[in-house]
Amino acid sequence: MAKHRWLQVSICGVVLAAVPLLLPGRYYLNVLIFIGIHTLLAVGLNLLMGYAGQISLGHAAFFGLGAYTSGILSATYQVSPWLAMLAAVAVTVTVALLVGIPTLKLTGYYLAMATLGFGIIVHICFKEFTWLTGGPSGLVGIPSLRLGGLVLDDPWSYYYLVWAVVLGAISLSLNIVDSRVGRALRAIHDSETAAAASGVATAQLKIWVFVLSAVYASVAGSLYAHFVTFISPSSFDFMFSIKLVTMVVIGGMASIWGAILGAATLTVLPEVLAVFHDYDIIIFGTILMVVMIFMPQGLTRGVLDLVGRRRLQQSAATAGRSDG
Amino acid sequence: MDLGSQILQYFISGITNGAIYAVIALGFTVIYNATEVINFAQGEFVMLGAMVMITLSGVNGLPVWLCFILAVSVVTLVGMVLERLAIRPVKSASAISLIIITVGASIFLRGVAMMLWGKDSLGLQPFTGERPIRIAGAALTPQSLWVLGITVLVMVALQFFYKKTITGKAMRACSFSKRGACLVGIGVNRMVLLSFGLSAAMGAAGGIVIAPITMCGYDMGTMLGLKGFCAAVLGGLGSSPGSIAGGFLLGILEAMGAGLISSGFKDAIAFAILLIMLFIRPSGLLGQGETGRV
Numbered sequence: 364m365a366k367h368r369w370l371q372v373s374i375c376g377v378v379l380a381a382v383p384l385l386l387p388g389r390y391y392l393n394v395l396i397f398i399g400i401h402t403l404l405a406v407g408l409n410l411l412m413g414y415a416g417q418i419s420l421g422h423a424a425f426f427g428l429g430a431y432t433s434g435i436l437s438a439t440y441q442v443s444p445w446l447a448m449l450a451a452v453a454v455t456v457t458v459a460l461l462v463g464i465p466t467l468k469l470t471g472y473y474l475a476m477a478t479l480g481f482g483i484i485v486h487i488c489f490k491e492f493t494w495l496t497g498g499p500s501g502l503v504g505i506p507s508l509r510l511g512g513l514v515l516d517d518p519w520s521y522y523y524l525v526w527a528v529v530l531g532a533i534s535l536s537l538n539i540v541d542s543r544v545g546r547a548l549r550a551i552h553d554s555e556t557a558a559a560a561s562g563v564a565t566a567q568l569k570i571w572v573f574v575l576s577a578v579y580a581s582v583a584g585s586l587y588a589h590f591v592t593f594i595s596p597s598s599f600d601f602m603f604s605i606k607l608v609t610m611v612v613i614g615g616m617a618s619i620w621g622a623i624l625g626a627a628t629l630t631v632l633p634e635v636l637a638v639f640h641d642y643d644i645i646i647f648g649t650i651l652m653v654v655m656i657f658m659p660q661g662l663t664r665g666v667l668d669l670v671g672r673r674r675l676q677q678s679a680a681t682a683g684r685s686d687g
Numbered sequence: 688m689d690l691g692s693q694i695l696q697y698f699i700s701g702i703t704n705g706a707i708y709a710v711i712a713l714g715f716t717v718i719y720n721a722t723e724v725i726n727f728a729q730g731e732f733v734m735l736g737a738m739v740m741i742t743l744s745g746v747n748g749l750p751v752w753l754c755f756i757l758a759v760s761v762v763t764l765v766g767m768v769l770e771r772l773a774i775r776p777v778k779s780a781s782a783i784s785l786i787i788i789t790v791g792a793s794i795f796l797r798g799v800a801m802m803l804w805g806k807d808s809l810g811l812q813p814f815t816g817e818r819p820i821r822i823a824g825a826a827l828t829p830q831s832l833w834v835l836g837i838t839v840l841v842m843v844a845l846q847f848f849y850k851k852t853i854t855g856k857a858m859r860a861c862s863f864s865k866r867g868a869c870l871v872g873i874g875v876n877r878m879v880l881l882s883f884g885l886s887a888a889m890g891a892a893g894g895i896v897i898a899p900i901t902m903c904g905y906d907m908g909t910m911l912g913l914k915g916f917c918a919a920v921l922g923g924l925g926s927s928p929g930s931i932a933g934g935f936l937l938g939i940l941e942a943m944g945a946g947l948i949s950s951g952f953k954d955a956i957a958f959a960i961l962l963i964m965l966f967i968r969p970s971g972l973l974g975q976g977e978t979g980r981v
Contacts, residue, residue, distance in 0.1 A: 418783050420790075465966040471782035472725045472924070476916060477965050480958035483913070487955040601909065605790060612787055645798030651791025656776050659784045 368537050371620075372530060379526045383519060392518035394634060396590060399525035400583045401626035405610040406529075406536050406619060407579025412608070413616035413661070414540055415572045416552030417467065418475045421482025422607050425577040427489055427599030428455050429584025431496055434505045434594050444508045448585040455581035456574055463573040467566070470555075482604050489596040501595030508589045521590055528586065532579055536619045539575075548572060549617070602644075609647055612654055615663025624663060692824025697946040698939060699822075703831040703900070705938020706838035707733075710893040711915025712922065712930035713845060714886040719925050720862035721882035724774060724785050728793035729890055730912015731800075734905065735762045736891025737898040738800060741809050751814055759891045765796075766887025770880050793912070800905035808902035834896045841889055842931060848885075849927075858882060862925075910954060914941075917961040923971025932972060 383392060408422050432451035436442040442450070466477045489496050496502055507516035508524070515521050539545050550558035551565050559565045588594050606629060614625025633643045658665025711729055718726045739761050743754040773792050777784065814833050819826035848855040860868040861878045869875050894908075901907065914937065922933025937957055944956035964971065 412783070416781075416783065418786060420786075466962075469965060469969060472786065473920070473965055473969055475725075475782075475786050476920060477962055479913070480917075480961045484955045484958050484962075487952060491949070491951040491955075605794065608787060608790070642798055642802060644794050644801070648791045648793070648795030648798055652773050652788050652795065655780075655784050655788045655791065656773065659777070659780060 368534070368541070372534050372537070375533075376530055379530070380523070383522055389518050392522050394630065396518060396522050396525050398623075398627045398630045399522070399529045400587050400590075401607075401610060401630050402529050402623050403525075403532055403583040403586070404580050404607055405614055405622035405626045406532050407576035407583075408607050409611045409614065409616065409619065409622050410536060410539065410548070410579075411572050411576040412611050413618065414545065414548040414552060415569060417569055417573065418478070418608070419573070419576070420475050420479035420601075420604050420608065421485070422478075422576070422580055423599045423601070423603035424482040424485035425455055425459065425580035426584040426587070426603070426607075427485060427596075428458060429581030430588040430594050430599070431489060431502070431584075432581075433585035434502045434588040435495060437589070438502060438505045444506055444585075444589050448582065448589075451581050451585050452578055455577050459574040459577035460570070463570045463577075467569045467573055479601070479604070483601060486596055486600050489599060496596070499596060501593055503593050505588050505592045505594065507592065515589075525586055525590075528582065532582075533619055533622075540617075540619065544568070552617075605651075606647065609651055611661070612651060613662050615661030615665070615667075618661065618663045621661065621663035625661075689824065693946065694943070695823055696825040697942045699825055699827050699831065701939035701942030702935060703834050703938070704942060705918075705935035706834050707893045707897050707911065707934075708914050708918040708937050709931045709934025710838050710841055710889055711911060712918035712934045713842065713927060714889045714893075715916055715919040716925060716927055716930045717845075717882050717886045717889070719919075721858060721879050722774070725789065725916065725924075726792075726883075726886065727786065727789040727912065727916075728769065728796055729886065729915060730908035730910070731793045731796040732762050732766060732887045732890030732908070733894035733897075733911050733915075734800060734903070734908030735765060735796065736894030737811075737903045737907065738804050738809070738894075738905070739891075740895040740898055741811050741903060742804075744811060755892075755895055758895055759888050762891035762894075763884045763888040766883045766890075767880055769887075770883035774883070775876070775879070793908070797905055797908065804905055806905065808904040810902060811898040813899040828900075830896070830899050834900070837892055837896045841892055845885075845889070845927070854878075854881070914954075914957055917957055920961060920969075920971055921964050926971070929971055936972075 382395065386392060386395075404422065404426060408419065411417050411419055429448075429451045432454045433444065433447045436447035436450055437444045462481050466474065466481070469477055490499050492498075507514055508521075509515065510520075510524075513520065515524055540548070547558065547563040547568055550561065550563055551569065555565050587598075610625035610629050611622065612625070613621075613628055614623070615621030629647075632646065636643055636646065654662055654665070658668075660668070711733060714729050714732065715725060718724055718729075736758055739758040740754055743749055743757055744751070746754075749757075769792055773788055774785075777788065780788070813828065813830040815829045817828065819828045821827075849859055850856075857868065857873045858878050858881065860871070860873055861875055865875050868878070893911075915934070918933035918937045919930050920933070921937055922929025922931070937960065940960055941953055941957050945953035948956070
């Protein structure tokens, strides 16, 4: 990894480590933990959507698979939470492969629809397999994570755990997008045919990135389940998948750091707009439409482009002046 | 009830639902043919149709047919406004952006509906009585007949419009080649606007006739829209006869599955059928040529 990437990640790490010391209370830490979990999801989905250009309208399913596998194994079968998390990753990889191999042969609308259908089927299974998942009323009594003798059931320790995982995921993603694989992914985004013609194994690579993004979602799900200790199907529905897509879109397609921005915006917005708590869906809808219409590359990229263009114009203007 | 009449009963509810899926699927097809856009807000047109109808029929003295026409007109207008504000500004957008825009539009419309009508479900009286007609032990409600009747009417009207009117022919020309249509002097923009209006009107009509059958709320459109899209893909995206066949097929399979296997999995069955179809034959039952495969 290039030196400046290490620097970026380290600076981010230092800032994140310092933040809890400045915060007045638990509430803010909880929000930050959720931002972390959402960032993990957004970083993963961004690899798939922003870099490889493949849409998934069913990513809540992988988040749910992570949460439920972790939850069921540790709450019902008393498996150690860490082992349960690993098992959740294994389950997610299996499902992602089973779904991804036929699905990723599809493009555009067909892919969107297939992932959406998959998401809805999984959500219905969470609701209907009552004997396993607790059905619509949810699964209770999920144990907290332990680290040696330390039980991670307070927001302080959990904050550090979640953000350590997030930083790890961000470093990994930065490495990936900066590598040969990352360039291949962007080639697929621009033109799959051209990418294939220049020797990119497009089919394998698309499945690989799909599985990877599913694993990010699964880990996020496990972290979520062991933190809130209660999960119900409504957290993993179609709207949540859309919320994830919104995060990626706001954060900026093809911007790893943007994912934090997107996740933070969409986590904080409903809290800040508590007065409109029911109407936050109008805001989501508007954001999705407006950003996509005016900045199809997402907010981060859009703003950066605007700034860049202005700077270009300015330098052109000064160049013009010095000429005259 | 014996198994035979039970199956007949499932079949009847299957074709009733299937008729609605078919109308929604036709709405997708109309827009897809004119613009190659899949409008994920299609289900919201259905919801708006039902909700506006319910509100209007609460007004004293308005006859049902007038409510029907007014509700369809309102939703048609919404469809056209959506095209002007959200679709036309993006000229050369990728499928992924268009999906996100129309999904955004659907969430927006749902939010507005929640603001206007609240979160509680509303009901509507059947148009003509509630006494069911008995056929071999199965019951057929008059409202189901309305649903089937209006659906057939919409389908026939659409075919008439496409085949016999000059505007309909112009629209078909656009779907073959936008450039070609432009060259012979067809206002392509106007046709796209019209297709959104037409599709919204059809969705609204569907919503209005099923309002007395299902509970109506701001969030009823999502599932209906998705099922309609399932039907459109099942039949072959872009093919009108395919949409109709796909709609009825989906309705019947779903009703049989719900009745004979498990009602909780009703929606899962529809999407499982869709996934299987996409994996085996993405071009659909009656679709030709263009497929979603690479």
